[in-house]
Amino acid sequence: MAHIRVLRSGVADSPPILDPFDSFVLPPWDAEGDGRTDGAIHAVGRPVPRVEARAKVTGTARYSGDVRLPGQIYAGILRSSVAHGTIAAIDTRAAEALPGVHAVLCHRNAPDIHWHRSRLFDPHLRYVGDEIAAVAAETPRQVEDALAAIRVEYDRLPHVLDALAAESADAPRIYDDGNRADDVARYQRGDVAAGWAQAEVVVDRIFTTQTAMHNCLETHGCTAAWEAGQLTLWESTQGVYEIRDEVAQHLRLPANRVRVITEHMGGGFGSKLTLWKHSLIAALLARATQRPVQLLLNRESENLAAGNRNATWQHVRLGALRDGTLTAIEMTSVAAVGANTVGGESSNVAGLYQRLYRCANVRTEQRAVHTNLGPSCAFRAPGYVEGAFALESAMDALSRELDIDPIALRLTNYTDEDQVRCLPYSAPDGLRHCYERALEAFRSADAPHLRLPRRGLRRGMGVAAHEWGGGGHAPAYAWAKLNRDGTLEVITGTQDIGTGTRTALTQIAAEELGVAVDQVTVRLGDSAAGPFSPVSGGSATLATLGPAVRAAVADLGARLTQAVAVDRNLPADQLIRGYGEIRHAGGSAGPWPLSDLAQSLAPHMLTGEGRRSANPEDCSVRTFGVQIAEVAVNVETGEVTVERVVAAHDCGRVVNPLLVDSQVVGGVVQGLGYALLEQPVVDVESGVPLACNLEEYLIPTIQDVPPIRCAGESAPDLGANAIAAKGIGEPPMIPVAPAVANAIYDAIGVRITDIPITRASVLGALARIGEAP
Amino acid sequence: VSDEVRAESADGAGAVAVRLRINERDHDLLLEPRTTLLETLRYEIALTGTKDACNHGNCGACTVLIDGRPQYACLRLAVDCADAAIVTIEGLATADRLHPVQQAFIDADALQCGFCTPGQVLSAVALLHADPDPDDAAIDRAMSGNLCRCGAYSHIREAVRRAARIVGG
Numbered sequence: 017m018a019h020i021r022v023l024r025s026g027v028a029d030s031p032p033i034l035d036p037f038d039s040f041v042l043p044p045w046d047a048e049g050d051g052r053t054d055g056a057i058h059a060v061g062r063p064v065p066r067v068e069a070r071a072k073v074t075g076t077a078r079y080s081g082d083v084r085l086p087g088q089i090y091a092g093i094l095r096s097s098v099a100h101g102t103i104a105a106i107d108t109r110a111a112e113a114l115p116g117v118h119a120v121l122c123h124r125n126a127p128d129i130h131w132h133r134s135r136l137f138d139p140h141l142r143y144v145g146d147e148i149a150a151v152a153a154e155t156p157r158q159v160e161d162a163l164a165a166i167r168v169e170y171d172r173l174p175h176v177l178d179a180l181a182a183e184s185a186d187a188p189r190i191y192d193d194g195n196r197a198d199d200v201a202r203y204q205r206g207d208v209a210a211g212w213a214q215a216e217v218v219v220d221r222i223f224t225t226q227t228a229m230h231n232c233l234e235t236h237g238c239t240a241a242w243e244a245g246q247l248t249l250w251e252s253t254q255g256v257y258e259i260r261d262e263v264a265q266h267l268r269l270p271a272n273r274v275r276v277i278t279e280h281m282g283g284g285f286g287s288k289l290t291l292w293k294h295s296l297i298a299a300l301l302a303r304a305t306q307r308p309v310q311l312l313l314n315r316e317s318e319n320l321a322a323g324n325r326n327a328t329w330q331h332v333r334l335g336a337l338r339d340g341t342l343t344a345i346e347m348t349s350v351a352a353v354g355a356n357t358v359g360g361e362s363s364n365v366a367g368l369y370q371r372l373y374r375c376a377n378v379r380t381e382q383r384a385v386h387t388n389l390g391p392s393c394a395f396r397a398p399g400y401v402e403g404a405f406a407l408e409s410a411m412d413a414l415s416r417e418l419d420i421d422p423i424a425l426r427l428t429n430y431t432d433e434d435q436v437r438c439l440p441y442s443a444p445d446g447l448r449h450c451y452e453r454a455l456e457a458f459r460s461a462d463a464p465h466l467r468l469p470r471r472g473l474r475r476g477m478g479v480a481a482h483e484w485g486g487g488g489h490a491p492a493y494a495w496a497k498l499n500r501d502g503t504l505e506v507i508t509g510t511q512d513i514g515t516g517t518r519t520a521l522t523q524i525a526a527e528e529l530g531v532a533v534d535q536v537t538v539r540l541g542d543s544a545a546g547p548f549s550p551v552s553g554g555s556a557t558l559a560t561l562g563p564a565v566r567a568a569v570a571d572l573g574a575r576l577t578q579a580v581a582v583d584r585n586l587p588a589d590q591l592i593r594g595y596g597e598i599r600h601a602g603g604s605a606g607p608w609p610l611s612d613l614a615q616s617l618a619p620h621m622l623t624g625e626g627r628r629s630a631n632p633e634d635c636s637v638r639t640f641g642v643q644i645a646e647v648a649v650n651v652e653t654g655e656v657t658v659e660r661v662v663a664a665h666d667c668g669r670v671v672n673p674l675l676v677d678s679q680v681v682g683g684v685v686q687g688l689g690y691a692l693l694e695q696p697v698v699d700v701e702s703g704v705p706l707a708c709n710l711e712e713y714l715i716p717t718i719q720d721v722p723p724i725r726c727a728g729e730s731a732p733d734l735g736a737n738a739i740a741a742k743g744i745g746e747p748p749m750i751p752v753a754p755a756v757a758n759a760i761y762d763a764i765g766v767r768i769t770d771i772p773i774t775r776a777s778v779l780g781a782l783a784r785i786g787e788a789p
Numbered sequence: 790v791s792d793e794v795r796a797e798s799a800d801g802a803g804a805v806a807v808r809l810r811i812n813e814r815d816h817d818l819l820l821e822p823r824t825t826l827l828e829t830l831r832y833e834i835a836l837t838g839t840k841d842a843c844n845h846g847n848c849g850a851c852t853v854l855i856d857g858r859p860q861y862a863c864l865r866l867a868v869d870c871a872d873a874a875i876v877t878i879e880g881l882a883t884a885d886r887l888h889p890v891q892q893a894f895i896d897a898d899a900l901q902c903g904f905c906t907p908g909q910v911l912s913a914v915a916l917l918h919a920d921p922d923p924d925d926a927a928i929d930r931a932m933s934g935n936l937c938r939c940g941a942y943s944h945i946r947e948a949v950r951r952a953a954r955i956v957g958g
Contacts, residue, residue, distance in 0.1 A: 065895050072903030073891040073910055075838020075878030082837035156832060157821070233842040233850055233904040233938050282840070282904030283938050315843045514902030514939055674898045678944060682901060685940025710847035710936060717933045721942040 045527055058595060059526035059533050060739075061730060063674035067519045067538075068280065068512070077280045080252045081312045083239040089118055091301050091311040092159040093294065094149040094166050095321060096141040099388040099703025100175035100188060103139040103148065103168060111151060111165040116158035118305040120166070121297065122149035129266055129296060132356050133191055136266075136296060141170070142190055142355035143388050144704050145320025147293050152301040152309050175388035175703040179352035180329060182385045190355060190386045197353045197384035203370060204379045205435065211344025211377030215335025219414045223332060223406035224770045225753075227352070227696045228325040229708075230395055231715055234282020236322045237312030240298040247299055248275045254284045254513050255551030256543040262291035267299060275544040278511045285686075286394030287323035288513075289551050290359045319708035324696075325395035326351045326363055326384075330406040340420045340428040342375040347407070351384045353392040363392070364399035368407050371483055371638075374431035388703050394553060396686060397746035400484055401753070405691075405771060408480035408754030413767060422479050422758070423451055434636030442632070442735035446666035447483065447640035449731065454479070454642040454664035457727035461662070472652040475659070478758025479644045480751035486667070486743025487637025487736050488559025492628040493547035494568040496525065498576065500618035502596075502611030504529055504536045506568060510549035510561050511541045515745055516675035517557050521565045523671055524739060528569040530595045531610060538565075555639065555743025558671065563738035564628040572624025579622065580613060629738070637736045641665035641728075641747045643684070645755040649763040651782060654775030656692055658756060662725045668733035668742035680726040680748040687752020689716045695772050807868050811836070812880025820867050827851045827862035830877060838878040838907050842936075849935035852908035853877050859915040859934075878907035881914065889955040890914050890948070899948035901939035909935045913949045921957035923949070 045057050071077035108120045123137035134140065137147060151162040174188040181187055182195045189195065212218075238251040247269065253259045256276040264274045281288065298311040313322055328351050335344035349365040366380035395401075415422040432444035458477075494508040506525045512518045518538050526533045540546060549561060573593055580598050581588035590601045599607035614622070631637060642664050648657045663680050670676050693714040697706040707713040732740035753771055761767045766781040804819045809829065818833055827844070830836040830853070842850035844863045851862040854876040881888045890913045893899070900906040909932065916923060916931035923931065928949045937945065 066898060066900070068903070069895040069898075069900065070887070070891075072900050072906050073878075073887065073894045074882050075836075075907045077903055078837070079840075079904065081841070084835050084837070156828065157823070231938055232902070233840070233848060233936065234902065235842070281902060282842075283902040285938075312841075315845065315847075516901075678898050678901055678939075678941060681943045682940035685942060686938075709845055710843050711845065715936060715938060716940065716942070717936060718942040718945060719929045719933045721940070721946075724943055 057527065059523040060671050061669070062523070062672065064519055064523055064533050064672055065674070066516055067522055079234055079280050079282050080239055080250045080278070081234070081237050081310065083250045083310065085239065085241055085308040088239070088308040088310055089152050089154055089305065090156045090159050091150055091152040091298055091309050092163050093147055093297065093317065094151070094163045095317060096144055096146040096148055098141060098170045098172055099144050100173040100190070101141050101170040102173070103141065104171045105169040106149065107167040108149060110167070111162040114158065114162050114165060116154035117162045118152045118307065119301055120149060120151050120162070121300060126300060131293065132358060134356065136293060143390050145317065145390050146355065147321070150297045150301060152305050177387050177389060177698060177700060177703055179327065179350045179385045179387060182387050183350070183383070190388060195386045197357060197386050201366065201382040202380070203366060206377035208344050208346060208377045208379045212335050214337070214343040216338045217336050217414065217417050219334045219410050219417060221332050221410055221413065221769055223330045223409060225328045225402045225405055226694070226772060227327040227389070228395060228690055228694050229319045229696065229713055230285045230287040230323060231319065231710065231713065232283030232285060232287060235313040235315060235318040236288065236292055236294060238295050238298050239308060239310040240302040241308035242302055242306070246273045246275065248277065249295060249299065250277045251295060252281050252288055253278050254281070254288045254511065254553060256511055256541060257509050257548055258289065258551045259291055259295060260543040263295060263299065266291070266296055275542070278541040281511065281513045284513045285396045286398060286553065289394055289553050292322060292358065315710065316708045319713065320390050320705060323358070323391060323393035324354070325398065325401070326353045326392035328365055328402040330365065330403070332406050332410045334410050334414050336414055336418065338418065340418055340425045342373055342429050344377045345369050345373070345375050346379045348381045349383070351382065352387045352389070353384045354387055354389045356386070356391045358391055358393050363402065365403040367400055368403045368482060370436050371434060372407065372481065373429040374435070375429065389698065389705070396683070396749045397484060400482065400750045401690065404480060404482050404750045405753040405757065408751060409757050409767065409769065412478065412754070412758040412761060423455065426481055427451065434638065437636050439634065439636040442635040442637045443666060443668070443731070443733045446731070447481065447642070450481070450640050450642040450664040450666055450728070453727045453729065454644050454662050457664065457725050458644045458662045461660070461725055472650050474649050474651055474763040475646065476649070476759045476762025476764070477644060477646045478755045478760070478762055479642065480754035480758060481642045482640070482747065482750040484555065484639045484747050484750060486555035486559060486639040486747065487631060488556045488628070488743070490628045490630045492549045492560045492564045494561065494564040494626045495547060496568040496572040496624035496626070498572055498614050498622040500614050502531070502535065502614040504531060504569070506536065506538045506565055507546040508540050508549050508561060508565065509543055509546035510557060511552055513552045515557065515679065516672065517552065517561070519675060520558050520671045521561060524562050524565050525569045528566050529573055530593055555745040555747065557743070559737055559739070559742050560628055562671070562741055564626045566738055567626030568624040569626070570624070571626055572622055575622050575624065576613065579617060580608065631737070632735060635735050637733065637742065639665065639667055639742045639744070639747050641751060643751040643755045645759045647756060647759040647763055649760055649778060651764060651787065654778035656760060656773060656778060658688055658722045660723045660725065661752070661755070662727050663748055664727040665744060665747050666728060666731060667744035667747070668731060668736055669740040670730035671739070671741050676728070676744050677726045679744045680728070681724050683746070683748025684724045684752055685716050685721055687749045688720060688756065690771065691753035691756045692772050693720070695774070805868060807871050809867060809870060809875060810873070811875045812877060822866065822868050824867050825863055826853070826865040826867045826870050829867040830862060836877050836879055840904055840907060842904065848905070849908045849912065850905050852911045852935060854911055854915055857915065857918060859912045876911070878911060881910065888914060890917065890952040893948040893952035893955070897944045897948035897951060899941055899944040901941050905935055905937045909937065909945055913952060916949065917953055917956045922953060
């Protein structure tokens with residue numbers, strides 16, 4: 017394999033590049049290094065419209081809940097209405113007798129399946145929404161009727177909702193061995209005591225962030241069907257392989273008997289990274305009834321029991337010299353993770369504290385505690401979004417304390433190395449460029465603060481920065497095949513969660529082979545069709561799969577060149593692969609159009625195989641971003657209007673500027689909701705969440721969205737991976753809340769340390785400084 | 790509602806005959822009166838382009854056109870729509886031509902996961918029918934009943950602007 021040479025330029029001694037198991041040595045796509053006859057990058061970097069957009073605007077895109085199979089029936093789940101208790105009695109007879117009902121499952125008759133620290137149907141109920149029973153019936157309405165006919169008696173137990181309270185020795189026990197969800201995560205570098213001794217200025221604050229609900233518009237759900245002992249799940253998931261393996265494990269099935277399909281997914285944001293109970297319940301009901309079963313969560317269940325971003329309490333201390341140099345960073349966080357966690361990404365609140373600023377002396381401690389509320393899970397940049405609010409608010413406070421410009425303070429403490437891994441960044445100037453671009457864009461665009469002042473309105477601007485992963489990782493695999501008409505298909509076991517993965521991978525494949533984008537189809541979202549790919553999480557999908565896809569197509573391209581060489585009796589190293597053709601270096605033969613070559617080979621088929629190689633060991637691949645927000649605060653009503661946001665992010669090479677802009681805009685919008693609107697309400701006495709719908713839990717509408725300027729630009733990170741691209745999915749959400757909070761401080765001169773920042777909290781803050789209206 | 794009444798209605802005993810005109814085709818259906826238009830579209834005639842995201846009239850994912858006006862299908866009983874002309878997302882494009890709003894949504898990348906898109910597109914179609922030259926405030930007002938959790942709003946706004954230029958000439 018490694019001996020096949022592919023010429024990428026007319027120079028006969030250009031280096032061999034083809035080894036699908038070392039994709040990193042592929043040369044960069046650029047006009048100079050590429051050497052194609054047309055010398056142009058034709059697919060990567062272009063604003064190619066989403067390849068599945070037509071299906072999505074015509075309603076033909078099929079989501080898991082759109083599957084309709086012969087004999088399909090429906091299912092639903094009965095959930096606990098108490099925050100903590102046990103099932104004293106359950107009577108399902110009336111439900112079973114209703115017309116259309118096929119099966120009722122509860123802890124008495126369901127297989128005893130282990131579920132994290134409890135059971136699939138556990139008679140010990142730990143939150144409002146905990147699963148009690150499930151019903152399968154002919155129609156969704158019959159399911160609802162049957163669920164309503166199940167009678168449950170509870171033995172109530174005292175509940176605890178607050179994380180700090182749940183840590184105390186006399187708190188109600190959610191698990192027999194206590195309420196601690198995980199080991200305490202401690203980190204330390206340097207001599208923190210010495211850092212405090214050195215400090216001339218100290219900022220010492222407590223910040224809190226709320227529980228936030230994902231509210232993907234497509235709720236969790238699946239359609240399960242058994243055929244000849246094989247289970248197929250059409251699942252709304254960020255990981256078809258992850259679900260396949262988890263289902264196989266829980267149901268004790270061999271992996272080759274489980275197939276998971278996700279054609280399209282209506283939003284995940286981290287909440288669909290791992291297996292949830294509904295998938296197992298649907299599979300069990302389908303097996304029991306011998307019918308395909310569709311089980312979709314309703315909106316309330318989605319918000320009660322299918323994940324949320326955990327609330328945090330953060331105690332932050334920053335020490336600095338008068339010139340702004342940080343001498344110590346210390347942070348303790350407590351995360352309220354709800355009644356259970358489901359694996360997947362953990363919430364690393366401390367990550368930014370450890371990496372964002374150069375500081376020799378850092379200590380962090382993170383504790384995670386169970387409460388009698390719904391399970392938490394990853395939510396777009398878990399931990400970092402929470403941590404950024406507190407750290408970047410504290411940095412803003414420090415800049416005020418020192419009377420140093422907030423960006424100047426940040427640049428004083430700039431680091432070009434990953435201080436946790438003790439490695440230089442692959443893009444050491446990545447963050448610096450973000451500061452520059454954000455400032456430049458902020459200054460050049462329409463400035464609301466220059467408008468005429470209005471009574472009661474005060475304007476302010478705030479800045480926040482971040483770093484994050486997103487460099488991708490091994491392993492991931494892709495296959496490529498050349499059809500007889502010269503069209504290319506790429507097959508991989510990843511999924512497109514709405515970020516545009518299909519499109520970006522299509523562009524990469526088209527670029528590598530030298531064909532038009534519409535000559536390429538990427539097939540994904542089926543664990544039975546494509547090779548292994550990890551979950552779509554951590555903003556890693558493009559940087560993980562892109563190199564694998566490129567390697568697969570390069571492998572295919574090398575075989576094609578080889579085949580032409582043999583067929584035409586020419587040395588392979590005298591053949592040049594150009595756009596849509598192969599030609600002879602000397603110009604004495606060809607060019608041969610790709611479609612003709614494929615046709616002449618048929619029915620033989622050229623295939624390629626590619627693998628994501630490991631990340632470099634001599635540098636740390638991270639993404640960076642800086643945002644500046646400008647707000648207007650009405651000091652009479654407390655209303656905060658975000659007037660504009662400038663977002664400069666470093667995601668390496670931009671494969672598709674249209675898609676990057678979408679990710680940036682979307683992340684900022686979610687961040688605005690988190691900063692200003694989204695607030696769960698829980699009745700303290702009963703432990704019942706009261707805002708589990710989109711009426712009371714407010715997510716942004718189009719009217720809440722100001723101009724958002726995407727100020728980043730393509731900056732290929734050549735040290736990162738074979739496509740020089742990094743992720744952009746999560747980063748845009750990270751700095752939004754602190755940028756807005758800092759802008760509010762700038763406007764009203766009082767710092768609000770708890771989000772969401774509502775009208776009530778603005779008026780309360782003004783009252784504290786004697787400025788109540 | 791007592792269990793007895795529930796049992797009876799679940800039996801379909803109360804089902805009535807309804808003729809619905811959807812995308813210029815008549816559908817003769819036997820429906821319980823409690824059946825919503827959304828349930829009818831998704832479960833009775835498998836027009837699954839209309840999405841169920843909240844089923845409470847809060848999100849707009851199930852928006853359809855009823856006599857040209859954007860309506861939440863989850864809040865309308867099917868029996869109540871018997872005399873109306875209903876257009877769903879499946880009825881907007883012809884075999885070879887997308888509606889200008891659909892094309893504009895593609896061009897502006899006014900969608901990400903796509904789950905809210907059918908509703909967004911139909912709200913935009915209704916807006917441009919009523920007001921071929923809306924300003925941004927009018928666009929925001931008309932589109933504010935359609936939530937997008939991916940936050941594609943800036944691009945949605947841009948798509949409606951572009952479509953207006955085409956539709957309005």
